[in-house]
Amino acid sequence: MNSKCKYLILVVMFIAGCGLEIKAQSDLDINRIFDKYGKQKGSVMVEMSKEMLEGYDFSFYKSIVISNNEEAGDFTRGCLQTDQNGAKKVKQVVTNGKISSVYLQLPKKGKYNRLILFNEKSVPELKMTLIYIESEKDSEEIMKLILKKK
Amino acid sequence: MKLNRRNIITVDEAEKLIEKYYEGETTVAEENQLRTFLAQSNVPPQFEAEKAIFGYYESKKARKHFRLQPYLRWAAAAVIAAGVIIPVSIFQASGKTSYAYINGVRITNTQEIISLAQTTINYVSDNNEVEDGLDNLKNDETIKTQLDAFSEIEL
Numbered sequence: 001m002n003s004k005c006k007y008l009i010l011v012v013m014f015i016a017g018c019g020l021e022i023k024a025q026s027d028l029d030i031n032r033i034f035d036k037y038g039k040q041k042g043s044v045m046v047e048m049s050k051e052m053l054e055g056y057d058f059s060f061y062k063s064i065v066i067s068n069n070e071e072a073g074d075f076t077r078g079c080l081q082t083d084q085n086g087a088k089k090v091k092q093v094v095t096n097g098k099i100s101s102v103y104l105q106l107p108k109k110g111k112y113n114r115l116i117l118f119n120e121k122s123v124p125e126l127k128m129t130l131i132y133i134e135s136e137k138d139s140e141e142i143m144k145l146i147l148k149k150k
Numbered sequence: 151m152k153l154n155r156r157n158i159i160t161v162d163e164a165e166k167l168i169e170k171y172y173e174g175e176t177t178v179a180e181e182n183q184l185r186t187f188l189a190q191s192n193v194p195p196q197f198e199a200e201k202a203i204f205g206y207y208e209s210k211k212a213r214k215h216f217r218l219q220p221y222l223r224w225a226a227a228a229v230i231a232a233g234v235i236i237p238v239s240i241f242q243a244s245g246k247t248s249y250a251y252i253n254g255v256r257i258t259n260t261q262e263i264i265s266l267a268q269t270t271i272n273y274v275s276d277n278n279e280v281e282d283g284l285d286n287l288k289n290d291e292t293i294k295t296q297l298d299a300f301s302e303i304e305l
Binding site for chain 1: 247248249250251252253254260263264266267269270271273274275
């Protein structure tokens with residue numbers, strides 16, 4: 001086997017190995033939130049792939065709910081600040097000078113539309129929710145799908 | 151040339167064939183007979199040189215036989231690549247990447263994961279701000295409504 005062949009196989013195996021982790025959200029700063037807080041006490045993180053999302057017509061879903069962690073909220077706002085570059089800000093609510101709610105429509109990745117939903121409530125307890133969604137449907141339809149499931 | 155029943159030539163016949171071989175007059179069939187003769191384990195010592203010559207050609211032939219052509223090497227690489235990528239794709243598509251963590255405890259139960267996702271979505275959609283966001287997406291009615299508030303102001 002010559003060196004070209006070995007090189008090709010190595011490259012293929014590397015790409016395939018990385019493929020396990022590579023997802024469309026991997027280029028986003030919010031990934032750090034899932035990594036940092038996903039497995040912590042007080043957090044509920046959910047990741048769902050296409051098969052479990054048929055009812056929603058989503059391709060990928062990832063969310064995290066963090067309770068009573070002010071630092072997590074601030075950290076998330078910082079990440080969203082980065083990710084909103086190039087994104088369409090569908091909606092933003094600022095409460096007491098802090099972003100309490102924001103919906104970002106990210107640039108399309110391949111055939112998938114991507115949406116980030118962030119919401120933070122302080123009553124009855126401090127609770128931060130972050131959702132990342134990929135879907136072939138457009139943002140408006142994604143929102144409708146979310147409302148439909150209420 | 152007369153051959154014995156096992157198609158193995160005698161020593162005399164082999165000597166004659168070797169002479170013929172060195173003169174370049176042997177046929178393919180005769181060279182095969184010679185090769186068969188020299189491949190035996192009990193070949194007399196005077197044939198060592200010829201055995202080496204034919205042995206060399208045999209090994210070269212064998213190597214050539216098992217040598218992959220360049221296109222076959224690429225094909226083999228492609229097969230290996232497919233062998234790696236396809237199972238990875240199947241694994242990813244199989245839904246095994248769906249999971250949840252509650253307080254650091256991993257959950258893989260499908261119903262529980264769906265339920266958690268639903269609850270999470272409700273946290274976001276419970277406030278009616280979602281509908282407002284939708285309205286903003288649709289058109290510029292919000293701006294129009296806000297501007298209308300100033301329409302009655304007299305300058």
